[in-house]
Structure formats: structure tokens, C-alpha cells
Amino acid sequence: MKKITLLVALLISFLTFAQKDELKTLKKIYAKDTPSTSDIEDYKSALKTLETLAISEEDKVYTNFYTGMLPMAELNNLGSKITPKEVQRLMSPKNIEIFVNSMNETLEYEKKEGKKIYTDDINEAYSFLIPQIEQAAFQLNEAKQYKMASATFYNLYKLDKKSGSNLLNAAILSVQGEDFPTAIKLYEEYRDSDYLKNGMVYFAINKLNDEEESFTSIRARKTKLDLKTHEKPRDEKVSGRSDILKLIANLKVQTGDVEGAKKAYQDLVSESPNDLNILIEQANFYYVQNDVTTYKNLIKEIIKKDPTNASLHFNIGYLGLSEDAGLVEEINKNLDKPKKYEELMAKRKSMYEAAMPHFEESYKLDPSSENTKIMLKSTYEILGLKDKAAKL
Template structure:
């Protein structure tokens, strides 16, 4: 009986080994015929037997599985992700075996996948297909985790495409990896074209300049750290998603790392306003302006945030400061005008509520005069701005003036502004 059992056992193992090899042969055959659907089916069948494969057979299986999933670049995003993971499994497995039979081919295949995704990413980016470009850059990072800059590209494009969940995931990963993006760029000017060109290494650039003499004016340019942008984007995305508590926590971490970054101060102020803490928000506004009082953009941003919570006196002061620092700051002038016009519009509710008594008519005339004065003040701000910037081609400003003149029943001025708007549109103004 014991001999019989031994014979049965040997027969079973031999049959299983034969089945494994048949399944792998089936994958090979399908791949040679470029029948990737059949190859994937054969992979699924062989997968069930992997626990009983010897090391040599398992290495072969990993390799043909990756080829079946990649499908010469025609595989789905999910399948290509699995192909990349399978190639890594193959390399780990063969490294443990101490025999690298398929590792070189696996490296060649990863290079092919890398280059195909790089081409796909660049083409998609150039055609403004941000979804495809972002995913392709992410896949490049998966193939080559040392190339973190591609994950950064994926994060930026996902955010630009309003895919905040994906973008947030990537930015958090970059933060955890300690990615900065700092690197030295080696640049020289092409003598024939006159354009600057980037070289992968200093030696390549120096060879072109000193030996080939095709380039001159060598420059080493160090890229700034992207770390601040990463941590700020994490906070901004939390704000966009309405996750205020996480946003405040992220901003706290970011401010500890970048204490002099005023954009973070303003971002925290914005969140504090959303959670109803106006006192804290205006303390932060003050902090930001104390750090950089002569920054026109900072003053402008403070004005915008103040307008959002109806703090028009604070907003007016900030816009006036911005305009004083930058006399051609069109949006600052426009918002100053809006403040005056909005003050006038506030009177509409009371004017509309009045009756027809003598007292009501008198009050109506008083309110109308006040409203018109405010509208004229709003127009005056823009008129003065245009006078100081005679080459202005800002359609929004001329439209705002046209609307004010219309409300004031100043027909000739209204027509002049509308004609200006149409002329700018025809000329491609903004």
C-alpha cells in the first residue's frame, strides 16, 4: 500500500508540473500570434498553479505574464500597472534565486514602457488632454520611482483638471518622500539656432562647448525647491474640498516649515473666515501686511478676502494701497469701483420699500442722490485710472464704466464705452 501511495504521489506531481508548462506554453504561443486576449486567459489559468511552480518556471511565468498584460502597449491602465508590478516581482524573484535569466529582458521591457508613457504623456499634454497626461506621468513614476518629478507633474495636472482627490494623493506622497525637485540644469546656447539648450549632464554640455564648439555661453542654473508648493497645494486642496479641519492642520505644518510664506498666512485667514473666526482671520491679514507692506499683490489679496466677508473699509484701504504701489493694477481699480457701486446698490432695498407719501418721496430723492453720488465716485475711480493708463485695453473696466453710465442715464458716455468695448473685442483685447 505504501508503494502504491508513493507512486500516486509522484504521478500527481509530474502531472501538475506538466500542466504548469502547458499553460506557460499556451501563453507563449498566444504572445507569438499577438493574441493578447488568449494570452491573458492563459495567464489566469497558470496563476492558479503558481504555488507549485519551481523557481525557474515561476521566473518564466512572471516574464510572459508581464508581456501579456502590457500587450505591446495596448493594455489598459490597470493591466499595465499590473505588468509593471509583475516585472518588479520577476526581478526580486531572480535576485533571490541568484540567477538572472529574464532580468535583462525585464529591464528592456521597462525601458520600452517608460518611453511609451513619456511619449504618451507629452502628446497628451500638448493636446491639453490633462487626464491622460496626468495618468501617464504617474505611470512613469511607477516604472522608475527615482523620477519623482513625474509624480509632481501628475499631481499638478490632476489639480489643473479639478481631479483634487488624485492630486492630493500625489502631493501627500511627494511630501512623505521628501521630494524637493532641486536640481542643477546645465545650459548652453546653440550657435546655429541662437536658442538655449539643456544637457543631461555637465560633461555633455562641456563637450558641446569645448570640443564640438557647437554651443557657447554655458550656464549652470539651479532649480528652486518645490517643497513649499507641495505643502501649500495640500492645504489648498483641503480648502477646496471643504475639509477645513484638515486644511488648518496642513497649513499649520506648512507654516512651521515655511514661516515667512505670506501666501500660507492668507490661506489660513481664508479658512478661518470659512469656519466663522473673522477675528483670527483679520489678525492674520495684519500679520501678512506687517511682513510685506509694500507688496501690491499681497494688499490686493487682502482686499479680495476682506470683500468676501463684507469688510469693505478694510478692502478699500488694501486696494488703495495696492494701486498706490502699482499704478497700473487694473483689478485693484476695478474692485475699488465695485465697492462704491455696491454701497449705492445697498440703498435699493430701502428705496423699493418706500410708499407714495410726501415724506417717502422726499426720502426716495435723498437716497437716489446718495446712490448717484456713489455711482459717480465709482466711475471717477475708473476714469482716473484710464487717464493714468492711456494705453489700457481692459474690457472689464470699460464694461463697468458703461454699466455705471447707463445707471446714471448718461447716454453719450454709455455709447462711447460700449464702442470702446466692441473695438477692443475686435482687436483681441482682454
């Protein structure tokens, strides 16, 4: 038993030394300003070995760090020989995502451990890479590669959570790329972000055309101010929460998430309880879902807030007649059954009597509406009010 334990201990010791050697190799190559092609091959080989050897949290974190930094090492290796095609390959959305995740992981780990082995390097890399990634994101957008552009803007947001406009751009581009599930997820993240609650939009005037431009971060604006191309900076609090909630509701409708859409409309109405357009949009959603009862109840509540809206009164009256076609069919089927016939006629009369005040109110508020006039006249005629019908 002791021999087995000893062998296991020797094996673990061997593996530990091996992975330390691999990490040393990576650290040595990483430190070079211009690594050779051979160095890059050794770098990749060391990473591959560490895929199975890295066991401790520290070793895993720094293995991921070097993985994320691989494109940077390759860029340094190519130097002036780099081509646009190589830049596109090395700065792909996937590589950027790996870079962002591994750098953030390293920053969090070093903060937790109270040490700064690569924190300063990462922040320096950010200052260099963020403008490059921004440029790549806008180029992907211009090329109508919306999904890739969305992913790139999202990675920018993960690099700097204060640049919430990048998260919004990612959501917008997901819609343009017709990736609606991702768009919902991104808009919901934007809805809950600190940026939407407390963020600022940074403005400055472009001296060339005297037009005010917005910037995704104070850093981006400062660059322009330092270059003297812009002046008169001003800040403005981020707004538009209701618009975001409306977009989420509409996207959930579009993806067939009825229950999710109901919740989204509830959130939207809670945010803007007196916005009649939003209240009407919510009511129309229920109408499309064939939930006529909820629709009518919502419209009645809206009328209390806006009793002068002729269209709302008309809608209530019109919906009250939704069973008319079926009743007429039943009446015609029972012409030879007096008792049943009278019951159906009485039901139809009662239905029109309930609708009449709504048509009258709608006509009173908007006498120019031909639809209201036609419906009111028909109602009067069906109820035998010929004198009133003749005046229309």
C-alpha cells in the first residue's frame, strides 16, 4: 500500500513539475516583444500540454490567460508583415471572446488573491485592443455581418461594463441578424444593467462640421478632446427604459412567447402607467391573442383615463357585437321554431342595446367617422329606432 502511495505521489510530483515547466515556457515567450515563429509553435505546444496538466485554480487561470493572449503574441510575431486577412483571423469574434473571458478571469483572480502579476499588462492590453475591437465591430456592421458584429460589441461591453452603449449595439444588431432569442437576452441584460440605471452618454462637438457627436465612453471622448478635433464636452444621463421594455415585449410576441410577452407588458405598464399608447398596445396584444374579455376590460380602464378617445368607445361597441354573425345564423336556422326564434332575437336586441351607448359616444366625440356613423345607424335600425337612424 505504501509503494502505491509513493508511486502516486511521484506521478503527481512529475506532473506538477511538467506543468510548471510549460508555464515557464509560456511566460518566457509572452515576455518577448517580438516572438519568433518557432516561439509561437512552442507557445501553442505548451498550451496544448497544459489542457490536461493544469489542475490547481492558479494554473488553470494562468493557462487561460496565456490562451487569451495567443492572438496578441501572433500579432507581435507578424509585426510589419501582417496582412488585413491575418488581422481578421486573429481578431475574430471567437478569439475576442476567449481573450475577454480569460482576461476578466485573471483580473478577478488577482484581485481576490491580492497580487498583480498581470493586472497592469491586461489593462495596458485593453487600452490598445479596445479601439481595435471597436473598429472591427463597426466594420462587421458595415459589411452586414450582424451576428458577428453583435458578438463583438458584446465582448466590448464585457471589457468595460460602463460602456453600456456597446451592449445596446449588440442587442440591436442581433435583431438585424434575426437572432431574436439572443436579442431578447441582450435587451434584458441591458434593461437590468447599471448603465441604464445610472449611466451617462458623453457628447462633444466635432470642430470640422460643428455637429455634436456621442461617444461610447468617457475614454473615447477624451481621446478626441486631446487630439483637439472636438470641443465643448457635455454629459447626459442615459434614458429610454420604456423603449427597451417595449422592444422586449414585441420580441417576445414575435417569438411566440405569450406568457413572457404578458409579463413584459406588465413591466412596461408599471413603468409608464399613464402612457395611453402603451396601454392601448397592451390591450391590442390581448385582442390578437383572442382574449376578448381581457381586451375589453383593459379598454374600459383606458377610457377612464381618456374618456374623449372616440376610437376606444367604438372598439368597445364593436367588440360587443362579436357574436352577431353567429346569432344571425342561428336565427335563420330557427325560423320555424317560434320560441327559440324569440329567444335568439331578444339576445341580439340586448347585445345591440349594450353596444349602442358606445357608438353614440364615439359619434358624439368624432362625428366625421364614417365607420362609426354606419355602425350607429345599423344599430338604431336593428333596434327599431327609425327616427334616430333617419337623422344620420
